[in-house]
Amino acid sequence: xxxxxxxxxxxxxxxxxxxxxxxxxxxxxxxxxxxxxxxxxxxxxxxxxxxxxxxxxxxxxxxxxxxxxxxxxxxxxxxxxxxxxxxxxxxxxxxxxxxxxxxxxxxxxxxxxxxxxxxxxxxxxxxxxxxxxxxxxxxxxxxxxxxxxxxxxxxxxxxxxxxxxxxxxxxxxxxxxxxxxxxxxxxxxxxxxxxxxxxxxxxxxxxxxxxxxxxxxxxxxxxxxxxxxxxxxxxxxxxxxxxxxxxxxxxxxxxxxxxxxxxxxxxxxxxxxxxxxxxxxxxxxxxxxxxxxxxxxxxxxxxxxxxxxxxxxxxxxxxxxxxxxxxxxxxxxxxxxxxxxxxxxxxxxxxxxxxxxxxxxxxxxxxxxxxxxxxxxxxxxxxxxxxxxxxxxxxxxxxxxxxxxxxxxxxxxxxxxxxxxxxxxxxxxxxxxxxxxxxxxxxxxxxxxxxxx
Numbered sequence: 309x310x311x312x313x314x315x316x317x318x319x320x321x322x323x324x325x326x327x328x329x330x331x332x333x334x335x336x337x338x339x340x341x342x343x344x345x346x347x348x349x350x351x352x353x354x355x356x357x358x359x360x361x362x363x364x365x366x367x368x369x370x371x372x373x374x375x376x377x378x379x380x381x382x383x384x385x386x387x388x389x390x391x392x393x394x395x396x397x398x399x400x401x402x403x404x405x406x407x408x409x410x411x412x413x414x415x416x417x418x419x420x421x422x423x424x425x426x427x428x429x430x431x432x433x434x435x436x437x438x439x440x441x442x443x444x445x446x447x448x449x450x451x452x453x454x455x456x457x458x459x460x461x462x463x464x465x466x467x468x469x470x471x472x473x474x475x476x477x478x479x480x481x482x483x484x485x486x487x488x489x490x491x492x493x494x495x496x497x498x499x500x501x502x503x504x505x506x507x508x509x510x511x512x513x514x515x516x517x518x519x520x521x522x523x524x525x526x527x528x529x530x531x532x533x534x535x536x537x538x539x540x541x542x543x544x545x546x547x548x549x550x551x552x553x554x555x556x557x558x559x560x561x562x563x564x565x566x567x568x569x570x571x572x573x574x575x576x577x578x579x580x581x582x583x584x585x586x587x588x589x590x591x592x593x594x595x596x597x598x599x600x601x602x603x604x605x606x607x608x609x610x611x612x613x614x615x616x617x618x619x620x621x622x623x624x625x626x627x628x629x630x631x632x633x634x635x636x637x638x639x640x641x642x643x644x645x646x647x648x649x650x651x652x653x654x655x656x657x658x659x660x661x662x663x664x665x666x667x668x669x670x671x672x673x674x675x676x677x678x679x680x681x682x683x684x685x686x687x688x689x690x691x692x693x694x695x696x697x698x699x700x701x702x703x704x705x706x707x708x709x710x711x712x713x714x715x716x717x718x719x720x721x722x723x724x725x726x727x728x729x730x731x732x733x734x735x736x737x738x739x740x741x742x743x744x745x746x747x748x749x750x751x752x753x754x755x756x757x758x759x760x761x
Contacts, residue, residue, distance in 0.1 A: 313538040321531050324497050328505065328523045335498065342495045347430060349488040354433050356481065357440035366443020369453040370435055386623030389616070390555040396427055399558030399565075402499035405506050412685075413585055417599040438468060445471035464489070501526060544637075552645035556623050557652040563616035564656070570608040573680070579605060581686055673704035681705065 327338045357363055378384050393399045403423075407416065439453075445467065446453045458467050472481045505523050509516045536545050569578050582599050589595035596603075630637035667674055680690055682705055691699065 309540065310538050310542070313542070314535075317531070317534055317538055320494065320497065321527055321534075323494055324501055325524060325527050327494075327498050328502055328527075329520055331519070335502065338498075339495065342491045342498070346488045346491050346495075349484050350430060350434050350437060352484065353441070353481070353488075354437040356475070357437045357444070360440060360444035360475070362443040362445075362447025363440035364443065365446060365453050366439040366441065367436060369443065369457070370439035382622045383626065386619050386626075389559050389619040390623060393558040393562060394554065395431060396423065397499070399561040400500060400554070401503035401507070401561075402496075405503040406499065408506065415586065417582070417586065438463075441468060441471045445474065448474050501530070544641075547637075548641065548645050549648060552649040553652075556620060556649055559616065559620045559623060560653050563613060563620065566608050566612045566616070570605075570613070575605045575609055577680075577686060577690055578608070580689065584686075584689075667706075670706070672706045675701075676705045679705060 327335055358367070397403050407414075407419075410416070439457075442456050443453055446456045448471075449456065456467050456471075457463070468485070469482060472478055472485055475481050501523070504526055505519060508522055508526075509519050515522055536542060569575075579600070586599055589598060589600045594600065630641065663677055664674065667677055679702065680687060684690070691702065694702070
């Protein structure tokens with residue numbers, strides 16, 4: 309076992325537990341340091357890098373010497389999607405988990421623009437900082453920039469640290485660089501652990517008052533799983549997880565999220581939610597360029613699902629990356645890697661089965677699994693917009709999900725529902741029967757939710 313790595317892993321997990329122990333408020337305060345500090349360090353490395361001798365060669369290699377043949381390679385676009393998911397943090401649950409603590413009127417459209425623009429700018433600045441420094445290293449070695457540019461770990465832990473060691477004040481720049489990596493790792497670790505713990509506490513509400521136990525328990529599970537990474541053969545396990553764990557699965561998660569929002573929850577319902585958050589478009593141009601733009605609905609329904617599916621296929625169809633080294637990475641390595649890749653996606657059918665079992669065990673109509681649940685904050689608005697036939701169907705829904713400790717709903721305005729029902733109905737005994745069933749259903753729902761309030 310590598311004791312230095314083992315001690316470092318212990319320190320990291322202790323920090324994660326201490327940050328999450330105090331809850332969201334403390335995590336928000338800690339994020340001011342662990343999230344913002346790396347950006348300042350990247351900017352410092354950028355300005356230091358572009359002033360080094362040979363920096364222009366590295367920048368030319370970075371921006372002025374594109375390989376256009378790679379643009380038309382299908383594998384490039386698959387890798388680009390995986391990198392995009394990783395860089396923006398989409399498909400991992402971190403953004404959704406953090407945003408669940410926001411105010412209902414928070415401008416998430418503005419936040420999305422800030423995240424995308426900021427990520428793009430910092431990616432360009434970070435790339436310029438790295439390649440200008442590698443240009444300096446190439447000048448020091450007396451070789452071409454392409455000879456010092458390596459992939460993955462060699463770049464971050466061999467080539468770039470060597471370049472920092474050749475600079476004036478090497479201790480300072482090396483300290484800043486590795487501190488930046490440390491804070492980036494801690495912030496990512498905190499976000500992903502919080503996603504799981506928040507999901508468990510939302511699913512099993514009795515655990516909310518003891519969330520610290522969930523945090524400690526889950527951190528211990530991950531700690532035990534991570535011990536294998538610091539053994540003598542840990543680097544091979546690290547390679548496996550880096551190659552397989554978060555690529556295709558995150559792309560599948562993003563595509564599935566868009567499909568569910570567009571076709572299951574409904575594009576119109578999603579846009580109505582955004583209208584409630586932001587209000588009507590204040591300017592005519594914002595109705596086409598802002599969150600109210602019809603482009604987003606078209607994108608959710610057609611563009612993103614189509615392109616996402618194609619890119620997932622391109623990312624999945626590939627040769628075994630280590631087939632040239634069967635003595636080090638046998639075919640079983642690829643088999644286990646794909647199991648690791650499929651495990652995150654397996655959570656969807658597993659929890660679907662869990663919901664199926666709970667509905668059946670509590671005697672609820674299984675058709676309710678495929679309906680919009682009463683726990684949705686937008687359910688009252690959606691219910692008012694339903695036809696009489698659809699409203700009657702909603703009677704099969706339980707007042708609460710089987711795993712909730714109490715129903716979480718909203719008072720319904722019976723007069724509004726009744727008048728809406730009357731305006732839509734026509735004469736005839738069948739219509740009167742439907743109205744009676746509907747109003748009885750609405751009355752029972754309103755009574756139940758009034759007790760909650």
